[in-house]
Amino acid sequence: MKEITMPVKWVLWIMWLIVFPTGLLIAYQISPIPDLDWRIALSLILLAVISAYLPFKVDHSTIFIIHWINLAAFLTYGLFYEMILMQLVLIPLLIRSKITLKTLYRFPLNSTMFMLISLLAGMIFYSTGIGSADGFWALVFASAIYIFIHIFANHVYLFSFNRLIGNKYPFFSSDTKLDYAATMLSMPFGLALYYLLQSVGPAATLLLGIPFLAVTIILRLYNTSEKVNNDLAKSAKIGHQLTERLNVNEVLDLFTNKLADLMPLDYTYILDVNTKKNELILLRRIENGQLESNNLSPVRKGEGISGKVWGTGEALLFNKKKDWIEEVEGYIPSDIESIICVPIQRNKRTVAVLLAASKKKNAFGTHLLAILEILCSYLAIAMQNARNYQRNVKRSERCALTGLYNFRYFDEQLSNEFSRLEQGRMNALSLILLDIDHFKKVNDTYGHQSGNDLLQELAGLLIETAGREALIARYGGEEFVLLLSDKTKEEAQSIGEKIRAVIENHQFEIQHDLSQNREITKINMTVSIGVASSPEDTDSAKNLLRNADRALYIGAKQKGRNKVAVYSK
Template identity: 80%
Template structure:
């Protein structure tokens, strides 16, 4: 929804200043308010004001059914009274629609619209030439035309205005059709109110008004209950979808996307509890439908809205800025009005916090707290399951000692990359096999645990030296293997030489477990490296590994160690 600029707002006020007094004057000339019963006037005004303040919702449509009352007012006292009534009704309508100072332009917009539409509908009614004394059916036909002009002209007026300011939408949406149907169906109530006013006076507004308002309230309650049931069904469906995701980012993406479908959201923040640092850290940040970086400062327990929700474990709901502005500490967008903040709990313990916000006032119903608490419990379980799954996957893929990939995972990736090579999706695939020179001597001198420490340190050197270019795995014992996609044999040889030099120039620090004092010792070591490539050397992924092994032992180990050797046919 595009905002109305200042120029358009000033134009609306200027038009209103020109139309309002002249419109009232013209209406009075056409249909002056002469003899009238003050009790009837007051009762009709009261009924209209109450009806305007009690709309009901069907799906996402807010319906104000007041045209039946202004029809009765028009038939009873003419155009001038009906026009005055519509201007009075405008106040509770805008108040109920939560008009702010920023949207004050809606008053001249709607006031002018009501006045022009009343004039158009009244003049057409008079031109038809049907009088209230002409009988029921002619009056019903004229009344139907009068009501239709009201709703159709209202539709055209708002559509054209939105088109001018750049808000384009379907001319005849489902909400518009619903508004047409509800307004036209209210026309018989307007005729009935007119006849009863003639017969009973102000008592007619009670006779028809009370049942009508009661039905409106029942529809509101029914729609609220229906909305709760629908949202509960949606939350259960979302819960099942979350349970199917086994990646934390996928879980968060699905949750925030579905949340935006469930609620009128402009901002969504998911904050994770870090108990070791006693703070909330941002996991996901959605602003105006866009994923933003998680670069906001952490929140301490008890600080701001999310910090208090973490501390108390209780949800918080605010309908407008004045309610929460004193609660806020740190970052929050200036255009937020409504806020709902819910703890994400697992086993009755808060593990994260959800803060959702809207630019509209009173955007969230109180029933959404219960819905969100259910959804957040699904989220907590889904995230934990995804983290456990990813942790287990990592364990199954990684060497427990070095943190590098294990050979089983490496072999799977080698097959996949070789398949890509065979299908022409890459031009070269190279492999580096590395072995520590005289590693047995390290174990015999310093102890096997010290040897393990050395393996861990070497893994760090490999990651630092070639981690950006290669998939690195522990082949077994003191051997390591690197898979290089889209790297030729010459490029792989250069990377191997870079690794060899890095290892040779590194001083490794390990504990001397076999000495009495178990002091820290500094040692240096070297590695021998074999390189093979495909399709240059072989067309089989198994042979690629064998060729690298052959280059390692024949080309490097047997020729003095601390060398990089390439496979030669």
């Protein structure tokens, strides 16, 4: 929903200053108040105010059923009294809708709307010439028109205003239809109240008002319990969906998206417990529906709202800024009003913290604490499962010694990239095969563990030199392979030469395990490199690897080592 600009607010107040006194004057001229029974007049006002303060929700619709009361007031004392009653009802309506200084423009907006709609409905009713003396069914027909005009004009007025300020809503929605149905069904109560007032006086408001308010309260309670049940069902469904994800980012994305569907959220923060540093690290930051960078400072245990929830393991709920403003330390957006913060626990230990917030006051019901605790337990399990899975995948894809990809993973990627090449999604695919010269001599002279140290250091050099341009894997033993997507043979040869020179000029630090003192020793190493490319050299992934191997041994090893050789047919 778009913000109302200050010029629009001024226009609304100016319109109200014109329409309000003018409307009252016209109404008084059309239908001056007859002799009032002040008991009836006050009982109608009291009933209308209480009804306005006790709406009930169905799905996403807030239903205020008060038109039956203003119908009875209109039939009893005419248009001017009904207009006064509706203006008085506006006060509890706005209070119930949580009006603030920022949204004070809603008073002139709604007051003007009530005034114009009352005038329109009253003038159409009077123009029919139907009164209570014209028969019961004639009055029923006129009352139905009166009620319909109220609800339809209200709908058109608000729809037009929203369109003017840039909010595009459909003219008819399920919520709108429900509002129409509830309002029209209330008409018989208005007629019944009108006839009872004539017969028994102010007691009629008790005879009809008390049962009506009782039903409203029961519906409110039923809807609340129904909402809790629906939210529990949704949380269970979300929980199952979370546990199906095997990637941590996918788990977090699904959780934050579903949370926004479940609650009126403007801000969502998920903070992970770093046990080594004893602080909360930001994992996910959603602000106004947008994913933001995790560049906020870590939070210590006991600091601010999230730090206190981490420290105590107890959830916190605030529905007004004044309730939490003194609790805050560090970053928090200035337009937040409601905050709900819940520990994410696994095995009764807090492993992360969820902080969700809304710009609205009283945005979160207390039942959401229990819902969020259930969801957060699902989140903790899903994140742990995803981390375990990713850890296992990494182990299955990586060489345990060097941390580079293993040959099995490399072989899969080679097939995938070759498919891309065949589909025309890149122009060339090149491969570098690298072998350490005289590596057996290192093992025999310094020990096998020293050889392992050298392999690890060499893997780091390969990543530094070509990690951005190639997928690097350990081929086996002292051999390494680099896959270069969309690189020609000449480009691959240049990268190979760069790698060869870096290794030749590097001094490797290893421990001399076979000496008496096991001292740290610096040695120099060289490598031989073979390069092949497709489609220039072959149209087969397997042959690409064989061609690079042939270039390595025939073109580099047999010609003196410490060379880069390219395959030639």
